[in-house]
Amino acid sequence: MTHVTGTTGTLVLAGTPIGDVADAPPRLAAELETADIVAAEDTRRLRRLTQALGIHTTGRVVSYFEGNESARTPELVEELTGGARVLLVTDAGMPSVSDPGYRLVAAAVEKDIKVTAVPGPSAVLTALALSALPVDRFCFEGFLPRKAGERLGRLREVADERRTMVFFEAPHRLDDTLAAMAEVFGADRRAAVCRELTKTYEEVKRGPLGELAVWAAEGVRGEITVVVEGAAESGPEELDAAELVRRVRVREEAGERRKEAIAAVAADAGLPKREVFDAVVAAKNAARNAPEEGKGLA
Numbered sequence: 001m002t003h004v005t006g007t008t009g010t011l012v013l014a015g016t017p018i019g020d021v022a023d024a025p026p027r028l029a030a031e032l033e034t035a036d037i038v039a040a041e042d043t044r045r046l047r048r049l050t051q052a053l054g055i056h057t058t059g060r061v062v063s064y065f066e067g068n069e070s071a072r073t074p075e076l077v078e079e080l081t082g083g084a085r086v087l088l089v090t091d092a093g094m095p096s097v098s099d100p101g102y103r104l105v106a107a108a109v110e111k112d113i114k115v116t117a118v119p120g121p122s123a124v125l126t127a128l129a130l131s132a133l134p135v136d137r138f139c140f141e142g143f144l145p146r147k148a149g150e151r152l153g154r155l156r157e158v159a160d161e162r163r164t165m166v167f168f169e170a171p172h173r174l175d176d177t178l179a180a181m182a183e184v185f186g187a188d189r190r191a192a193v194c195r196e197l198t199k200t201y202e203e204v205k206r207g208p209l210g211e212l213a214v215w216a217a218e219g220v221r222g223e224i225t226v227v228v229e230g231a232a233e234s235g236p237e238e239l240d241a242a243e244l245v246r247r248v249r250v251r252e253e254a255g256e257r258r259k260e261a262i263a264a265v266a267a268d269a270g271l272p273k274r275e276v277f278d279a280v281v282a283a284k285n286a287a288r289n290a291p292e293e294g295k296g297l298a
Contacts, residue, residue, distance in 0.1 A: 009036070009084040011076075011108045013101060015120015018092040018223070019198030021052045027118045029055050035087035037079055039064035039072070041100055045091050064088065064100055073103045080113045092223075093122050098142045098168055123197055123225045124166050130204050131164070131192035131227035138164040144177060151177065155184040162230040169224045171195075178213035181228060185209060190229040196222040239269050241279040248280055 014031055017023045032038060032050060036059045040046035043063050050057060064072055076086055088095045088104060094117075095101030108115050124140050141158065144151045144167060158165060169177050174193070181191070187210030195203045201222065205212060209228070239247075244265060251261035262280060266273040 007083050008111070008113050009080040009082065009086060010114045010116060011080055011104065012085065012087045012116055012118060013095045013105070014087055014089050014118040015094045015122065016049060016089050016092055017198070018121045018123050018126070019196065019202070021049065023121045023198060024049075024053060025118055025120045028120065029053050031087050031118055032057050032089075034085070035059045036084040037062060037076070037086045039076060039086060039088045039104075041065045041090040046089060049089075059085075059087075064104070066100060069100050069103055073107050076104055077107045077111060077113070080108055081111060093124075094120060097122065097124065097140070121198065123168070123194075123223070126197050127192070127194035127204075127225035127227050128164065128166055130194055130197075132206060133164050133190060133192060133227055133229050135164065137162075137230075138166060140166045143168045143170075146173065148176065148180070151180055152184065155180055159184050160231050162233055164230050165228045167226040167228070169226055171220050171222060171224055174220050174224055174226075175213060175216040177226070178209055178216050181226075182209040182213050185228065185231070187211075187213075192227045193220070194225040194227065195220060197225065199223075239271075241282065244269065244271075244276050244279045245283040248276065 012031055012035065014028050015025060016028065032053070033055050035057070038046065038057050038059055038061045040061060040063060042065065043061055046057075046061065062072065062076075064076070080086055088101055090099035090101065093099065096105055105115055128135055128138055139161065141154075144154055167177075178191075178193070181189070187208060189209045190207070191209050191212055192204055192206045193212055193216070195201075195205070199222070205215060207215075247265045247268075248258070248261045251264060252258055256264070258280070262276045263273055266276040269276070
């Protein structure tokens, strides 16, 4: 391989097809053919990809997966420092997104090595677009913990998340995960299960979490991405006049001036200050007209 002396190399993150090989971005073939080093999550799958694309790699091919990521990162950084162009590919989708890559990117950036990307297919964005759920704001939660208790704990952490959420899940755990989501988020929360995206048997199942959990109990196969609607934004509390007056009284007894108490109660309830003020005045007048029933707000 030929390195330019005195010049640092470039780390290239390349997206690979998540199903249909025809989705491979045009630049991917060129990068595979010309990179000094190709770091692949699975070298056998890389070989199948290059065969499907009708190309050959000319650089050195090395494995880069979860089991050797920590050990191989310094080796690749050394090659990058020496001027190599290193191409990082995973089995499917973009490197570093629930796949190896983050450690290498962080290490390269720390050494002021250029990092660029060949944009490609993404199960996250594909599922989000197909879900028919809001896409203006979303978050990616990756894989949930395998153990039931830890999984419930993680779901409770995002129970009030208002953005649309995207999860990855293994097919044999999908029914348990959807049941846990229905328990924590509510059985009526909308969701979409996206299976085998871009492949021959692609399927998108949409519906309430409760119904999807029942459907998944029959068994589901393939690569799974789950998209879940965010929590509904809670509106102003609906409080009657008596409750508004009670809250003002509590604040007054705690030492707040009436004007401040009324403003605070109005803000908490999402109401105009005038509405709370009128409730207090009405309670005060009622107390004066019927003293035997209690003083109320004097």
